[in-house]
Amino acid sequence: MTYHIENTDPANWKVGTYWDVSEGIDLADLKSADLDCVELTLRCESPRQVESVRQEYEMVVEQIRKFGLELWSVHIPFGQEWDISTIDVSQRRLIVDAIAKLIEIAAEWHPKHAIIHPSFEPIPSEEREERIDACRESLRELSEFSISKGIRLAAECLPRTCLANDSKELLALISDSPECGVCCDVNHLFLESPEDFIRKLGNRITTLHISDNDGMDEKHWIPGEGVIQWPEVVRALVEIGYNGTFLFEANYSEARELMNCYNYLLNISSGKDLS
Template identity: 55%
Template sequence: MKSDRNKRTNPADWRIATSWSLRDGHTPAAMKVAGLSSVELVLDYKNLEEIFSDGKRQLFEISVQQLHDAQMELWSVHLPFTRELDISVTDPVHRRAVIEAQAELLQMAASWNVQHAVIHPSYEPIEDDEREARIAACSESLRELSSLATSMGIRLAAECLPRTCLANTSEEMLRLIADAPECGVCCDVNHLYQESPASFIRTLEGRITTIHISDFDGIDEKHWMPGEGVIDWNDVLDALADIGYNGPFLFEVIKSEPEALVTCYKTLLERT
């Protein structure tokens, strides 16, 4: 595909970001000193009951204040992904409860002035004979939740997923968001086994609003540091630049030091 030079962005201008949860030992101040500018806050709720209790919300409020004090951008939140909180469940009563719970978290995020929220289209495993029903349920959930998020000033993004999960190809992602024009896409390059990340990025060109960056072995997700696996990072950076991506380069790497993430990104840029 030829790039549109009027749209193309420069990866050297992108901010460097990381996924961050309450379990992580790195403080916002330390991440700022290391050279990170933005984070995605993981809302790691386990079930419906926990979402509607006040205890964990207070911990998140403290974390958001720490980010503000450190002058770190809260780029996005990652909505919870468990079997109980699966937006593709086909039981209408259960799915309604899940939608209401995710809506509650979107409302919380809106109070922090977050502009992006990432959601998993499903949990797993998903059997072949139930896939179509799950796609239909997920599509309706994404339509409703993305519309609600937009009304709160948030862009919801459905994340591509691995294995038997929904959205494990660009083709299926397009089906899921076909009736949800306000829904964006989060490209997790470590989840794509049936096509290259660059191909996925170019296919979903107009819908990608945020990214998750890590490496893997080509077989299953690993969340390794870029350069430790099989992903062609020149292709990834080139594809993102070509589609005009201008969000942060957001790492989702297991057990990574903030300084190592900054060094890794600088190394990737030097190789392009």
Template identity: 45%
Template sequence: MELKDVQAAGIHYVELAWRNEEFDLTNPGNLQRCSAIVDQVNELGLEVWSIHLPYGPEWDVSNTDVESREAAVARHSQLLRHASKWNIHTAVLHPSWEPISSAERKERLYSCKQGLSKLAEVAAELDIRLAVECLPRTCLGNTSAEILQLLEADERLVVCCDVNHLLQEAPENFIRQVGSRIHTVHMSDHDGVDERHFYPGEGRISWNHVIAALAEIGYQGPFLFEVRPVDAYRLSACWKQLLQAFKDEQSSRHEHERCIAVTDQQAKQIIILDPEAENWADSANVWTWAPEGDKGFETLLSAWGLPTDAKLRWNSVSGSHSMIVSDSAGLAAIVAYPQGDKQWGLNVGGNPHSVELLPDGNLAVAASHGNWVRVYLSSLGADAVDYAEFPLAGAHGVQWDPQHELLWAVGDDDLVALEIAGTSEKPIIREARRTTLPTSSGHDLQPVYGNPDRLWVSTGRHVYQYIKSKNEFDETYADHEFISRANVKSVGNMPSGLVVTTVPDQLVRAETGCSFNDWCTDTVDLSPAKRKAVLPGSAIYKARVWCAGYN
């Protein structure tokens, strides 16, 4: 590939880089070659956005031998001076070489910060932003927490987010944690095992989530690919496809977010309704669903009849929206939305009350009679039956937390945060936190949209907002007087702030409400409007904000 192809493909920025073993500072031919490349880039109207400093044992600024570390700093400093002459204002640096054992990690981190401090000073004098790159495996900077620790060396340091290197946490989580310190990026895909530098879409990364996170933090730099093999026209096409997929997902998401889904146990359906309709009895239905034999559910129809949960989620396996559902008769399923076809489904038993689709495509299920939370390996295929299990008495609700990469679950007496470790093929569920509920009979668990630090939690007596950072329950949130009541079966809020709740009619309006059973209602309460939306003849167990986002 030649630089004229880069220009013709509509690419505007490039990074000057080389293999570490090929660059010899004592060879003036190498510097002349770099100068010629920079001149050609400028002549074509392109821009050298960044220089990628060499890496390897001789360039390792985390070396615990002071003399070796200072020699590495000197080499990097010399290249930074050349970059300044070439009018390059961003330099990407690998904070270490590898392998690094756990026994030496603390010392290597300390040494690296010493080296980074000196290089940050040199870079600042040259008007260059020094970007510390996140790295894979045992290298330093393999998590957001460790990158932030390295940045403590100097406030002028920034970050190069290489999503292909992020094997221990989701790239979107890294991006949100590091935030505005991300100054540049390297974009390619991995296989979930190791870095691969695949073209985006060929591996396991959820690219819509990555782009959304970059937009959230206000990233202003270029979308720099670091893929193999390099083909300028293929890169340009890949970027256009990624951007269009993101726009389509965002457009679709905004269309859905104004709706409410209800689990109607009388009609045995999931019904999506327009909350702005004046009368739900008159054409308020946006969409309805129940399992059908010709949609792949022919062997599962007996596991449906009392639907207990329905959520809209982005499915990383299908690359599209899916609805996830549960039913007291035993069904847990992933359904193509809006097509209605089965993507995964199983009679899991145990009276499942809540479901959550994890970022890797596996489905978490909470069963109140089974007293468990399971993660089913739905990412492996439509009929996968294997699962990992965590015991939780009276398990009623599950909710994924992308910021902390935890699965929250509520049971009879406890709210627990679960770490999903291992792999998609062999997940391991570990308890990360357990908090006793203020009152017993935990029931619903939903995000407080607009505040990722909070969760809605309903119990047999009240509705609370749980504050994750403080590990405490708030009873005095806005409009709590109307929202917090006994036996609230479902609670959630739209991004606009509208709060949606359901309470059994036999408890609050036995004379006029739903008589199908003693845990359903024909009315959805809307706050702060204090409006009651009625679906005549229905038996609504839960009402869900039809929003694909986790929070």
């Protein structure tokens, strides 16, 4: 499958945010703030309980459509129980099969992407290479299955000792998976700048998680509250021809804050004087 770079204008990007059942986010608020898209965070305690997801989220999907919002993506559950890099072969088989079932369920809702964490943490240094191999195989299998269901899997860059904590490692993880995209979470990048990561991954980046940090650990602040150089981030996205959704994964009080932030980022990235 070939993905080519197209002309892109940040002013034409769709704008979205995540929806998590644990946070009581008001879909009406998102619509009234003129957001376009939603990423649905799927919560499921165990790979053995995936059938509960359909019933739990079908009503949410109906509400998303009722408010005229697009279901841009779903986020696969994450944590130790869902670690696709585990070196326990039987446990990894259980996890991969459960994620495939979740993707099959989500396909009924027609999202474009399924976001997946390449690992949990901590990752012991002596296990890292073996876990990279295990994760690479999981991503290959799941990305092929996702495409068959009309969804593109996107491996998310992660912080600290997690797998995929820099561009080189993430490229290695998806080297056998041409169908696998990348979710660039700028809040997770500390071994290189987000703009450098974006330029190195290029058009493998198919979706975003947007928030700010303090340069030391993830914070999920609204852009402008931390140290990320946002004009550089937006310019790098333009350079690679990004045409997806500008999807916030930031803490906020009202959805209008996100649209105000997006418009602010457009202005500073174009060099307009905001004084």
